[in-house]
Amino acid sequence: MTTYAVELKNLSKTFGREPPAVDGLNLQIHVGEFFSLLGPSGCGKTTTLRMIAGFETPSTGEIYIHGRVVTQKPAFHRPVNTVFQNYALFPHLSVFENVAFGLEMDGLARTEIHRRVGEILDLVKLRGMEKRYPRQLSGGQQQRVALARALVKQPQVLLFDEPLGALDLKLRKEMQLELKRMQQSLGITFVYVTHDQEEALTMSDRIAVMRAGHILQVGTPREIYEQPGDRFVADFIGETNFLMGRVTKASGEVLIDEQLPLQIQGNFSQGQIVTLVIRPEKAIIYTTRQNYTLPGAIEEVIYLGTDTRYVVRLTPRTSLVVRSQNLDHQEPHRLGEVVWVQLSPQSIFLLPEDQIAQADYGRIVASS
16 A cells, blocks of 8 residues: 555635635645645645644545644644745744754754754755854845754655745745755655746646645646646646637648638547647747748737747737747847748647637637
């Protein structure tokens, strides 16, 4: 029988007469993996994390950590630790004292405390800052102290509640890579809550996408991005084009907006209404007609550094977002320029039939 680092069985949490914040969750997190709970604000991800930590008591269901039921155990009796967004450091204690605090509460010998604190400070690259106070540290250094304080207790599972949200963009990206490196080095199970799609894709071994207290899909970053299980997941993870069309040939020709023929893979019923998903970076702009191209005109150009975001008007009712890398040998496209957009069959993902909204037929919607 497989023992999971964390297992949730029919877990629910209701606050008063409000709809359930978490509604019947079933989830298995493997030992030693970096697992992210991803979703918009109010989806239940933080409540789920707080129940695993022991800060909230479930209304129904069970929580297992390494095969043992901990549902009714208080937080201090669970083999987990939590890193918060606001760091929760003691301002009157030094870096060393903040990190050593939990070990002192456990009654460890002074020599053991010094050994373990020293090892952890080396790991998080804070050696030499033992005597500094939180006010003397940058945001990134404070975050490292909070991480060291959690790691020094050697938890079986480490929980993160949006810990990088207060950092600037450059430092946040650096810390994402640092956290992933540490997790791989230590082999500890990380359970990470975030609303940042790119952060989850960068760091995670697997991701659970949540909405309204439910888990919609669990998978690797590639599976979540390349094979979304429904329209919400496709829309939430990255920028997305949705195309509604009608199948005109069972072999896979779809008519977009009743005038643009597009080839897709698979066998379909003639007349069937389908929803197509195309990521902006999968579409390619050409100045001349190519295979699998649709004609259009550039109506918006936004320079983003590494790439440029174009909106291409295909018909009076339909447009498509395309993102192109900024390469030295390529001139940027101009507003009003007539172009051809290549949408190869391999780059198009078909949503499951039960996700198709007939009312959306005839529109292309670009979402971010």
